[in-house]
Amino acid sequence: MSLMLDIRKLGLFNKMAKEGGNTVADHLSQMTGMETEMEITKINFIDIPDIKTHVGHEKQIGISIEMLEPPHGHILFLFNADSAKELARGMIGDMGGTGPAEDGFTDMERSAIQEIGNIMTSGFIDGWANVLETTIDMSTPTFTYGPGSGMVDDLVGDRQNEMALMFDSRVRALESDINVTVYTFPQLEELVGLMQQIEA
Numbered sequence: 001m002s003l004m005l006d007i008r009k010l011g012l013f014n015k016m017a018k019e020g021g022n023t024v025a026d027h028l029s030q031m032t033g034m035e036t037e038m039e040i041t042k043i044n045f046i047d048i049p050d051i052k053t054h055v056g057h058e059k060q061i062g063i064s065i066e067m068l069e070p071p072h073g074h075i076l077f078l079f080n081a082d083s084a085k086e087l088a089r090g091m092i093g094d095m096g097g098t099g100p101a102e103d104g105f106t107d108m109e110r111s112a113i114q115e116i117g118n119i120m121t122s123g124f125i126d127g128w129a130n131v132l133e134t135t136i137d138m139s140t141p142t143f144t145y146g147p148g149s150g151m152v153d154d155l156v157g158d159r160q161n162e163m164a165l166m167f168d169s170r171v172r173a174l175e176s177d178i179n180v181t182v183y184t185f186p187q188l189e190e191l192v193g194l195m196q197q198i199e200a
Contacts, residue, residue, distance in 0.1 A: 009195050009196070009198065012131060012132075012195050012198065013043055013165070014043065015131050016127065016128050016131045016132070017040040017043055017167050018040060018127075019127035019128070019130055019131050020040075020123065020124040020125075020126075020127030020128055020167075020182075021038035021039060021040045021124075021127070021167075021169060022038070022127065023123040023124065023126050023127040023130075024038045024119065024120050024123035024124055024127070024171075025037050025038040025123075025171070026123070027119045027120075027122070027123040028116070028119055028120070028123075028171070028173065031091070031115070031116075031119055032087075032090045032091050032173070034090050034173045035173070036171065036172065036173040037171070037172040037173075038169055038170070038171050038172075038180075039169060039170050039172070040167050040168070040169045041168045041169060041170055042166075042167070042168040043165065043166070043167055043168075044165070044166045044168075045163050045164070045165060045166075046163065046164055046165075046166050047162075047163055047164075048152070048156055048159050048160060048161075048162050048163065048164055048185070049160055051152050051164055051166070051183060052149040052152050052153065053149075054166075055078065055148035055149050055151075055152055055181075055183075056147075056148055056149060057147040057148070057149050057150075058147065058148070059081070059145060059146055059147060060078050060079065060080055060081070060145075060146075060147075060148045060151075061078070061079050061080070061081060061083075061084040061113060061143070061144070061145055062076055062077065062078050062142075062143075062144040062145075062146070062148065062151040063076070063077045063113075063114075063116075063117030063120065063121060063141050063142070063143055063144075064076045064077070064121075064141065064142050064144070064151065064155060065121045065125070065138045065139050065140075065141045065142070066138065066139040067125065067136050067137075067138055067186065068136075068137040068138060068139060069134075069135065069136050069137045070134070070136075070187070070190040070191075070193070070194060071132075071136075071186035071187050071188075071190035071191035071193075071194060072186070072187045072190060073156075073184070073185045073186040073187050074155045074156060074184075074185045075121060075124065075125070075182065075183070075184045075185070076151060076152070076155060076182070076183040076184075076185070077117065077120050077121065077124075077180055077181075077182055078148050078151075078180070078181045078182075078183065079178065079179065079180045079181070080179075081105075081145070083178040083179065083180070084105075084109075084113045084116075085105070085109060086173075086176055086178060087112075087113065087116050087171075087173065087178060088105075088108075088109045088112035088113050088116070090173055091112040091115070091116065092108055092109070092112050105145070110143065113143065114141070114143045117141045117143060118141050120180070121138065121141045122138070124182065125138050131198075132194045132195070132198065133197075133198060134194060152183070155185060156185045159185070162185075162188065163188065164183055164184060164185045165183075165184045165186070166181065166182070166183050166184070167181070167182040167183075167184070168181055169181070169182060
């Protein structure tokens with residue numbers, strides 16, 4: 001199958017990003033009771049080997065899922081520990097134990113971050129599915145705290161000659177801007193195939 005895409009359908013990438021972001025924000029607002037917005041600020045195609053350099057080796061929170069239906073592949077949400085704690089505090093208030101300046105996470109914080117990860121990944125996938133007029137089943141999200149480059153390697157280290165879609169986004173909650181980067185590693189041929197079926 002070709003990766004050629006009708007130029008009139010390029011806007012679908014923006015639509016998928018916007019719909020994914022809006023669905024995440026709606027789900028987070030319902031779950032936490034906090035008014036939440038998710039703005040996608042930039043979309044890039046990037047070679048998978050370059051992503052490891054882009055992500056860097058510093059420790060970050062990663063929430064990843066596998067898409068079990070077309071456009072098969074993985075999605076990885078990355079954010080720093082302070083941002084994760086801030087979002088967790090919105091859910092659990094002061095019950096979390098350790099303060100935001102300390103390293104490490106309490107069980108309650110980890111559980112809250114995992115739940116937020118569930119909401120973000122399922123919301124993003126639901127947004128994609130709406131635009132692509134399909135359903136996309138996904139695996140249970142995996143929570144990782146470690147070097148971002150290692151997470152990319154674990155997910156797609158064997159796909160050296162392929163490209164991924166990267167979404168820079170900002171989640172606005174609790175009067176704060178929290179930066180979240182979404183790396184998506186779909187099987188591009190399958191993604192293009194789904195997009196070709198949609199009326200331009």
